Amino acid sequence: MLIKAVSILMLCLTLAFPAGAADGGRSESDSELAAHVGLDEMQTLLQRFVDESYHVSFRLLAYSSDFNHGHFLYSETLPTQGKPFAVLWHTQEKGLCDGKSFQFDPSARNWIQWLDANRPLENAEKYKRRTYPDTPEWRRFVEKSLPDAQECHTIHADMLDPDLLGFQVAVESQWAFSQKDCDEFSAGRISIFMPPNRDRICLEISKYGEL
Numbered sequence: 769m770l771i772k773a774v775s776i777l778m779l780c781l782t783l784a785f786p787a788g789a790a791d792g793g794r795s796e797s798d799s800e801l802a803a804h805v806g807l808d809e810m811q812t813l814l815q816r817f818v819d820e821s822y823h824v825s826f827r828l829l830a831y832s833s834d835f836n837h838g839h840f841l842y843s844e845t846l847p848t849q850g851k852p853f854a855v856l857w858h859t860q861e862k863g864l865c866d867g868k869s870f871q872f873d874p875s876a877r878n879w880i881q882w883l884d885a886n887r888p889l890e891n892a893e894k895y896k897r898r899t900y901p902d903t904p905e906w907r908r909f910v911e912k913s914l915p916d917a918q919e920c921h922t923i924h925a926d927m928l929d930p931d932l933l934g935f936q937v938a939v940e941s942q943w944a945f946s947q948k949d950c951d952e953f954s955a956g957r958i959s960i961f962m963p964p965n966r967d968r969i970c971l972e973i974s975k976y977g978e979l
Contacts, residue, residue, distance in 0.1 A: 811958035817881055820889050822963050825876040826859035830947040830971055833862040837944040843935040855881045874921035897929040945971040
């Protein structure tokens, strides 16, 4: 059920693959879904999300207490040339489930952003499963993992309904970002311009857990 993190090498992120999946839909692979997402594309995706959801879904960019990571979602069947089909964003991270009250709107915590720029940003609640397959692995997920996710108002990739989403998530990769000094050059950095004054923030992209 759990997905390994994504690592960065120079200007690209490379995909890490899961050991298995609850419903058998995800598979371990070293070539079929090999994908690279350039920093320019990541910057474009994140800038759009910031422009459209600042003070709607998050208030603090590159803070672990609010918004500092995203999950690329990959399909084995859709014609995306090995690239992810969508991004699952999580914001308002340190919320009620951690004994804090940071979440200002739990209903705006999970978002789907399609790599197709013509599609709108959408609340992931629209794609959440209402029921789960009746298999031993899924029953363990529902019993052990789902209650914590619900308490935290979190929608994980496993909780997305493939019929509503339009594809089965075969692989998920997670990347994170931290704020850095814009005067210090790094090949792994992007610039984001914060509304409303377009203040520049420089972010370093890394694999999850290295911030």
